[in-house]
Amino acid sequence: MNKIPLTVAGAEKLREELHRLKTVERPNVIAAIAEARSHGDLSENAEYDAAKERQGFIEGRIMEVEGKLSHAQIIDPKLLDADGRCVFASTVELEDLDAGQVVTYQIVGEDEADIKEGKISVSSPIARALIGKYAGDIAEVQAPGGVREYEILDVRYE
16 A cells, blocks of 8 residues: 655654544444443344444444554654755745735645645645645646636745
């Protein structure tokens, strides 16, 4: 399997989720299954079926998170030496040349992406257009509404 790029913060979030799944969610669902079993006939027990389904989901998510962490390539943006280039984990300040709006994004892994927090996936069209460019460059992004142009105002590694 290929390496999965993650920022330090993204890897920490995954570790926290894994810890919560193993120490809180898993014991809770085991207790729910035991409670449902105590009610007798399992063939018509909706609580049992729901608890077993939840257990399957939790165990699947544990395996998924463990797999991602085992294949993670953790990148600390503070240690990057990219000479001002837009790279994975960099924070980029952009001006939308059509709207005149200034936005700031950090380029992160797919699991970390959250546009409300200003984090865009490295595989998104805007991130792909930015990678390799410098402050002062113009990035053309193929958006659903047509081509949009962004001027890169600043590139930071924070």
